[in-house]
Each structure stands twice: as C-alpha cells, then as structure tokens.
Amino acid sequence: MKNDLRERRDRADMSQADLAAAVDVTRQTINAIERERYDPSLELAFKLADHFGCRVEDLFFPESED
Known part of the structure; x- marks a missing residue:
C-alpha cells in the first residue's frame, strides 16, 4: 500500500x-511500512494517522490499478 509516512x-x-x-x-x-513492504x-x-493529525486515507492510499 502506498503511503507518505516518510x-x-x-x-x-x-x-x-x-x-x-x-x-x-x-x-x-516503521521502516517496512515506509518501504511499502x-x-x-x-x-x-x-x-x-492520529499521531500526524490526519485521516487514515490521507496517510495511506491503495496502489492504482492502471
């Protein structure tokens, strides 16, 4: 799952x-999440998400199905 955690x-x-x-x-x-593993x-x-004061969907998003 894509994310902008880093x-x-x-x-x-x-x-x-x-x-x-x-x-x-x-x-x-944390390293594994950031590397999308x-x-x-x-x-x-x-x-x-709570730690960064955002919604889960602002932090994590599914990979696009191109």
Missing part, C-alpha cells in the same frame, strides 16, 4: 525510532 515523519523531524516509540511498535516496523494493521494505521 515525508510526514521527515517534516516532523522525527527518526524512525522516535515514531516507533510514539505508536508503540519497532523501528523495523508491510501493510499496517487497521489499529496501527489509526495510531499513525
């Missing part, structure tokens, strides 16, 4: 470890 994290001047601690996951989980659970998607 861009939002960079704008917030946070490391992957900082964000991981804020949403109670490992840094490796792992789709977060619904609960984690909501935690991430």
